[in-house]
Structures are given as structure tokens and as C-alpha cells.
Amino acid sequence: MVKIICTLADHSDDVNCCAFSSSLLATCSLDKTVHLYSLSDFTELPHSPLKFHTYAVHCCCFSPSGYVLASCSTDGTTVVWNTQNGQILAVMEQPSESPVRVCRFSPDSTCLVSGAADGTVVLWNAQSYKLYRCGSVKDGSLVACAFSPNGNFFVTGSSSGDLTVWDDKMRCLHSEKAHDLGITSCDFSSQPVSDGEQGLQFFRLASCGQDRQVKIWIVSFTHSLGFELKHKSTLSGHCAPVLACAFSHNGQMLVSGSVDKSVLVYDTNAEIILFRLTQHTRYVTTCAFAPSMLLLATGSMDKTVNIWQFEPETLSQVRSIEDQPNQFTEDWSEDDVAMWLCEQGLKDLVDIFKMNNIDGRELLHLTKESLADDFKIESLGLRSKVLRKIEELKIKMKSLSSGIPDEFICPITRELMKDPVIAADGYSYEKEAMENWISKKKRTSPMTNLVLPSVVLTPNRTLKMAINRWLDTHQK
The missing domain is CATH 3.30.40.10 (Zinc/RING finger domain, C3HC4 (zinc finger))
Known part of the structure; x- marks a missing residue:
């Protein structure tokens, strides 16, 4: 369903951010550099890495066209680059000279926001690269920013835990404590929520923080009726602070990365975990979906960026146990077992299992002998994988029946x-x-x-x- 197709290991220090355009991937790091890769084969561009910053690069983002890249740094600057040749188009210095932690282009490419460690937020003209408006939050550093899909407003997140909403004139519309221990990231889904009233557009916003939670918000705003932010739900799949979150291009999936080294992929509508990706060996600091394809990039303090590819039918095929909390594995039909096999990357075994009439109860009693003798699975590795997945399923069942979170259960003792x-x-x-x-x-x-x-x-x-x-x- 999802697999690593490439691991990039060109940075010499922690990876802080990754971003996609329609044809490129950008990554930046504590090593002061920005790297650019082609999405066709993930080779590095001839003019990469981009070097100018004198301290750590915290964030990078593409303009909607993809021809311009912005990066910001502890050195107090936001640099705008030509992605075609790597040349610097502008160097914009934060008025306060404070370290710049986050930058974002507006959807129409007219503005660029930069947020700094002292709480200042600057709206730059993205054509002239001149300062347009400036403001600041009450407390904390600015560490997160996201524009609404229609560009009428943007949201910033601070280390003090506040979500602050600004209109396109830099007027503060709303501020709310969202995460007790501080916000780390936020992102808008590009797809409007369908239950709008009176011509209003409703958008889905995700935020995450040091409190180990990912929160989903419903946001609406018009100049005539004003702004409204409603908390919809909280996702609590991580057991440590969550450092990054991002929606897929179609809004159907949400991904989060954490200090617990894992990446969780959620079905946005059902709000269930589809995948738990655990290949990084240190904190996962950043995650981003490609704008027009099912590609995911995750970056980590292990100095690597993993590129993940989803099968096109991922959401239509995946049906998690969590989607049916009252149905335990013993009650699965043969079709349920077939769906589970597809979910585990064992699609080639579906016909064999159906031929042997394996339902949920039979699945839980399979042994290495039955897989070898009855199912004629010759590969030792494949038999081991099936048995391992069944053991994980039993652990999941135990945690569901007892109410204990899955990650709190020892895989050996259960x-x-x-x-x-x-x-x-x-x-x-x-x-x-x-x-x-x-x-x-x-x-x-x-x-x-x-x-x-x-x-x-x-x-x-x-x-x-x-x-x-x-x-x-x-x-x-």
C-alpha cells in the first residue's frame, strides 16, 4: 500500500524541512544548506546544494508555480531563489534581526510570510520583495504558518501554543490556545469541507504540538460575517511530541511525524490510522505530500529524507480494524481476511487464503507448519512475514479489547x-x-x-x- 522508493542522505546534520513543487523536492537542514532534487528520478540538481545562509536553515517552501523557492534561517534572513539555476533573487532581512523559523507563499504568489523567534510576523510583497506589513504575537516564537486555500487569511502557530489568524491586510482576526505545551506545525487541506451554509466556505485545518496531539479544526471566514474557528477532533496516535503535520493534495490523508520516530498516516474523513511508518531512527521533524501525486517525503534528525509512494487505490482498499471497532478478528469473513492481506502488502496470497476458506478464526490459528504444508508457501521469509503480521494483529486485538493503547503493549509478552x-x-x-x-x-x-x-x-x-x-x- 505504501513503500519507500528512495532515501536521500545528502545532509550532514538534522533535516528541518522538506517541500514539494510539481517537479522538485527541496530539503533544508541544520547544516546551513538547501538541496534540490528532481521528482523524475530523485537525482540532485546540478546547482544544488544552495548555499548562502550562515546558520541553520529552518524552513523552505515553493511558490505555487514552483519556479521560486524561499528559505529562512537562524541568521535572520529569508532568501528567495530561482529554482531553475539556483541564483538568489532576494535576501529579505527580518526587521527585528531575529532568527526566522517559518516562511510560506500565498496561493496566488503575491505575498510571502516570514515568522521569527521573537514573535514577529512579516508579510512581504513577493514581486518586489519589499516589506508590506508587519505584526507580532503576544507570546512565544512563531514556528508554524499556513495559508487558507483561497488566500483570504493565514494562520500562525507559536511556541506558546496559540493559533493566530490574520487577514491579507495583516489584521489579527482571532487568537486561541490550541496546544498547551506549544504548537509545532499546522496545515490547511486544499479541499473545502462540503457542508457550507449561506455561501460560506469551510476549510479543514490541522495543528500539532508538544502535547503529543494532532487536532483538526473547521475554519470559516468572510469579510462580511467574520471568522470562526471550531475544534472538531483530536488524534492521539503518538506517544511523544508531534513535530510536523501535512494534508495530501486531495485532502483525503493527513500525515504526522513525531519525537517517537514514527510517521502516522490518517484517513482524514474517518479519522483512523491507515499506516504507521517506523523507518526513521531519530525524531521525525518534517513531512510533506507532493501537490499532484501520491508521494510523501519525511525528514528526520537522522539526517535522511525518505520518499514514500502510495498505491492509487490506497484509500479505497484500506479498511482498518479501527474503522470497525465492534468487529473483532474472530468475526472476520473471508473477504475481511483478503482485505487485511492487501493492507499488509500480502496481496499475492489472497487467492491461496480464499482457496483454503480462511476466515478470521482460522487466520489466528495459522502456524508455520500449516503455511508450509497446507498452503505450499515455500519462501521462509514470506511465511515469517505472515506469522509476524498475525502476531501484530493479536496484539492489536488485545489492546482493543482491554482499552490499552497499542503502543503501550509489549510485542513479546502482549x-x-x-x-x-x-x-x-x-x-x-x-x-x-x-x-x-x-x-x-x-x-x-x-x-x-x-x-x-x-x-x-x-x-x-x-x-x-x-x-x-x-x-x-x-x-x-
């Missing part, structure tokens, strides 16, 4: 973890269980069946704190 540790495979386990696994088994991962490059176990203090908070809430 019990709530008391002392979680992170192994070299990137997964978390109960410390004692993993130590016993390593001492009694081959040094392989319980989740991937691959050889562990190291047997060092690192305490997962963030997860332990999350489990303790959950216990405090749910235990009498």
Missing part, C-alpha cells in the same frame, strides 16, 4: 509495559522480556525477524511517562 526499552530494530519492548529473548534466542528482532545490529537496550523514558500518565487516568 502485556502493558512497565519498563519499556528501545531495541536496535527501533521497536519498544518490556526490558525483562527483551533481555530474555536475546539470551535464549538468536539475536534477531521479535518484530522483523532480522538480525539485530546491536543488543544494546535504551530506556524509553518518554513512553514510560506516557504509560504512567495513562495509568493515572484509568486506574482507580
Whole structure:
């Protein structure tokens, strides 16, 4: 359903941001550079990397046409580049000389917003590159910004946790505490919500923050009736601060990246998790969808950018257990099992499973012997993958029936973890269980069946704190 097609490892320090145009990908980093890649084969352009900034580059963004790229830095500047040849078109200095943390073009390319660490926000004329208007938020650094799809207003997010809404004249329309511990990112869906009234357009806004949450908001604004921001729902799939969020080009998916090293992909309408991507080895700092295709880029403090490709039928095929909370695996039909196989990337086994009339109950009792002898699956790796996916499914079932969040369950014991540790495979386990696994088994991962490059176990203090908070809430 979704797979890595490329990993870019050209930065020498943390990746802070990635952005797509219709034909290019831009990435920027603490290493002071911006890299440009072609989407046709992800080769780096001849004039890349772009070098001018004297300190870390925090954010980069394309103009809607894709011919212009903006980047901003701790050095207090926002630089505008010609993407065709890498030449600098303008260097815009923040009036306060404060580090610039975020920049965004308006949908019509007439304006460029830059937000700084001292809370100042500047609206630049994107043709003359001259300052148009300037304002500031009450508290905190500006770390996030997003324009509404119609360009009538934009939203900024601050480290103090406030979402602030500005119109195209830099007038403050609204300010609201959205995340208690600070906002880290925000993004608008390009598709209007369909239940507009009286000619109003309603837009979906996502925000995320240090509180480990992703929040969905419904936003409406007209010059005659004013502005309204309503909280719609909260997504709580991460167990650590969420650093980035972004909608797909068609608005059907939302992605988030976290300190827990994972990337979650949600179905926007059903608000369920479609995929949990765990290939990064350090904090996931940025994520972005391509504007016209099912490509996702995720960047991390591990200095890499992963490029993910979705199959076109992803949303129509995927049906998660979370979509049917009252239906447990034992009650699955043969068609439900077939759908699950497709979801797990095992589409080639659908006919074999249907030929053997495998429903949910039979699925849970499959063994390596039955897969080899009855199903005639010769590949040891494929048999291991099927059994691993079934084990993950059993863990999911246990967490659903007990009400315990899935990420709090040890994959080995299938019990709530008391002392979680992170192994070299990137997964978390109960410390004692993993130590016993390593001492009694081959040094392989319980989740991937691959050889562990190291047997060092690192305490997962963030997860332990999350489990303790959950216990405090749910235990009498």
C-alpha cells in the first residue's frame, strides 16, 4: 500500500524541512544548506546544494508555480531563489534581526510570510520583495504558518501554543490556545469541507504540538460575517511530541511525524490510522505530500529524507480494524481476511487464503507448519512475514479489547509495559522480556525477524511517562 522508493542522505546534520513543487523536492537542514532534487528520478540538481545562509536553515517552501523557492534561517534572513539555476533573487532581512523559523507563499504568489523567534510576523510583497506589513504575537516564537486555500487569511502557530489568524491586510482576526505545551506545525487541506451554509466556505485545518496531539479544526471566514474557528477532533496516535503535520493534495490523508520516530498516516474523513511508518531512527521533524501525486517525503534528525509512494487505490482498499471497532478478528469473513492481506502488502496470497476458506478464526490459528504444508508457501521469509503480521494483529486485538493503547503493549509478552526499552530494530519492548529473548534466542528482532545490529537496550523514558500518565487516568 505504501513503500519507500528512495532515501536521500545528502545532509550532514538534522533535516528541518522538506517541500514539494510539481517537479522538485527541496530539503533544508541544520547544516546551513538547501538541496534540490528532481521528482523524475530523485537525482540532485546540478546547482544544488544552495548555499548562502550562515546558520541553520529552518524552513523552505515553493511558490505555487514552483519556479521560486524561499528559505529562512537562524541568521535572520529569508532568501528567495530561482529554482531553475539556483541564483538568489532576494535576501529579505527580518526587521527585528531575529532568527526566522517559518516562511510560506500565498496561493496566488503575491505575498510571502516570514515568522521569527521573537514573535514577529512579516508579510512581504513577493514581486518586489519589499516589506508590506508587519505584526507580532503576544507570546512565544512563531514556528508554524499556513495559508487558507483561497488566500483570504493565514494562520500562525507559536511556541506558546496559540493559533493566530490574520487577514491579507495583516489584521489579527482571532487568537486561541490550541496546544498547551506549544504548537509545532499546522496545515490547511486544499479541499473545502462540503457542508457550507449561506455561501460560506469551510476549510479543514490541522495543528500539532508538544502535547503529543494532532487536532483538526473547521475554519470559516468572510469579510462580511467574520471568522470562526471550531475544534472538531483530536488524534492521539503518538506517544511523544508531534513535530510536523501535512494534508495530501486531495485532502483525503493527513500525515504526522513525531519525537517517537514514527510517521502516522490518517484517513482524514474517518479519522483512523491507515499506516504507521517506523523507518526513521531519530525524531521525525518534517513531512510533506507532493501537490499532484501520491508521494510523501519525511525528514528526520537522522539526517535522511525518505520518499514514500502510495498505491492509487490506497484509500479505497484500506479498511482498518479501527474503522470497525465492534468487529473483532474472530468475526472476520473471508473477504475481511483478503482485505487485511492487501493492507499488509500480502496481496499475492489472497487467492491461496480464499482457496483454503480462511476466515478470521482460522487466520489466528495459522502456524508455520500449516503455511508450509497446507498452503505450499515455500519462501521462509514470506511465511515469517505472515506469522509476524498475525502476531501484530493479536496484539492489536488485545489492546482493543482491554482499552490499552497499542503502543503501550509489549510485542513479546502482549502485556502493558512497565519498563519499556528501545531495541536496535527501533521497536519498544518490556526490558525483562527483551533481555530474555536475546539470551535464549538468536539475536534477531521479535518484530522483523532480522538480525539485530546491536543488543544494546535504551530506556524509553518518554513512553514510560506516557504509560504512567495513562495509568493515572484509568486506574482507580
